[in-house]
Amino acid sequence: MSRPPLPLNALRAFEAAARHQNLTRAALELHVSQAALSHQIRKLEASLGIRLFHRLPRGVALSDEAVALYPVLNDAFDQIAAALNRACSTAPSEVVTLGAVGTFVNGWLLPRLAGFEAAHPGVDLRLSTHNNRIDLASEGLDAAIRFGHGDWQGLDCTPIADTRFAPVCAPSVAHRLRTPQDLIALPLLRSYREDEWPRWFAAARVDGIEARGAVFDSSLALAGAAAAGAGIALLPLAMFERDLREGRLLQPFDIGIDLGRYWLTRLRSRPEREPVKQLRLWLQAQNALTPVAP
Incomplete structure (x- = not known):
């Protein structure tokens, strides 16, 4: 049975939180509340059936699964951004x-x-x-x-x-x-x-x-x-x-x-x-x- 598509907003929330290792800074970057960001991450964890973060007194720590997932997502978002920049260029070569x-x-x-x-x-x-x-x-x-x-x-x-x-x-x-x-x-x-x-x-x-x-x-x-x-x-x-x-x-x-x-x-x-x-x-x-x- 195939897995339903993962929500893009939840993937973006996880990537930002993993990069900053801080939910507050990640929420500021994405222009959402910290509660909304936490909701997206919990939704992604439920969909994947794994835990992505360990909550700490100051910030968060990545789980082993998150350590493996983060570089793949980070590279994918970079490639999407580069492709969009090329597609939106107003000065073709x-x-x-x-x-x-x-x-x-x-x-x-x-x-x-x-x-x-x-x-x-x-x-x-x-x-x-x-x-x-x-x-x-x-x-x-x-x-x-x-x-x-x-x-x-x-x-x-x-x-x-x-x-x-x-x-x-x-x-x-x-x-x-x-x-x-x-x-x-x-x-x-x-x-x-x-x-x-x-x-x-x-x-x-x-x-x-x-x-x-x-x-x-x-x-x-x-x-x-x-x-x-x-x-x-x-x-x-x-x-x-x-x-x-x-x-x-x-x-x-x-x-x-x-x-x-x-x-x-x-x-x-x-x-x-x-x-x-x-x-x-x-x-x-x-x-x-x-x-x-x-």
Whole structure:
């Protein structure tokens, strides 16, 4: 035989009394008289067939059964309150779908993301990482962060972050390097952009070295291989500040080159929604600030 539903008011009376362990304070919280509160608790005890409180000269003490029941009820009321707050919100979130180069997400965006959420609580940002090859229209994205020169056809492009590229490697490899010419004896890890190493060699005024290392489709993979001692990687330094600061990667030569910058892109054929504009302005403002602290 099923038990009849327990009265909500009696459960609330018990939860408040158990939390305060004082009937007077519990009655004040619920805006009822102490007699009414005591009546609700006795009603609940009768329904459950157990004793919930031992009356003391000052306050009450929970029975063993009440000690087990209280945390369950307390958590349930908290969940109900949270659900009601969400349901009654008058400012629903605006979803913004953003694609971003994984290197940028890891090295630049994630350390600053809490700041964006605090400044724009009404924007529900949804991130999707990519390796610089992306189709905004087919993937249904509001915007995407890409690396390059900002000359993509049909896109409105806003510069977000600059960075210089330089060789980096593991500490175990760095001690073998005295001059750029020493790179001839080591694997030079490569990206799909074939002109990067030749441009760096030109800046370093080094001839006769050809990059022959493994090819990777992301700077994150390049950095991981370099940190593991697999060779030398040419990386955007600003995206790996933490690795350089903490010594996982070292920059053996103070020679850097510009290969492009990070851009926020969106389709020109679509009007810029307000939450997308908020994201764009925040990104631009962050780029003008001092680099984020560790």
